[in-house]
Amino acid sequence: MNEKTDKQIKDEFTLRRMRQRISYFIYLFLILVIFLIRGNSNLAWAFIGVYVIYSLMYLVYFHWNWRCPSCNNHLDGFFNKKSGVNPFFHSKIVHCPYCEKLLR
Numbered sequence: 838m839n840e841k842t843d844k845q846i847k848d849e850f851t852l853r854r855m856r857q858r859i860s861y862f863i864y865l866f867l868i869l870v871i872f873l874i875r876g877n878s879n880l881a882w883a884f885i886g887v888y889v890i891y892s893l894m895y896l897v898y899f900h901w902n903w904r905c906p907s908c909n910n911h912l913d914g915f916f917n918k919k920s921g922v923n924p925f926f927h928s929k930i931v932h933c934p935y936c937e938k939l940l941r
């Protein structure tokens with residue numbers, strides 16, 4: 838088995854966190870678009886459809902992407918205060934809660 842170096846783990850974690858943030862900003866952007874076009878009901882409903890589909894894709898993506906690069910365990914939910922695992926605003930995670938590898 839090919840062990841990753843500490844630098845590879847950190848680089849991959851940074852990449853995963855960036856991808857997670859980008860997908861989250863797209864999510865917020867869709868909400869903003871729906872808000873801005875709410876006067877045009879046909880268009881707004883179309884975007885609500887896009888939003889629902891994107892939300893489902895986002896959940897799948899979150900489950901797939903937000904993992905430890907070393908042990909591949911999922912790094913838990915949005916509001917896990919205990920381990921500080923949050924891909925968005927309070928990303929205080931330093932160690933993987935499962936394998937204790939330094940992530941950044």
Ligand SMILES: [Zn+2]
Nearest residue numbers: 905908933936
């Ligand atoms: Zn791990």
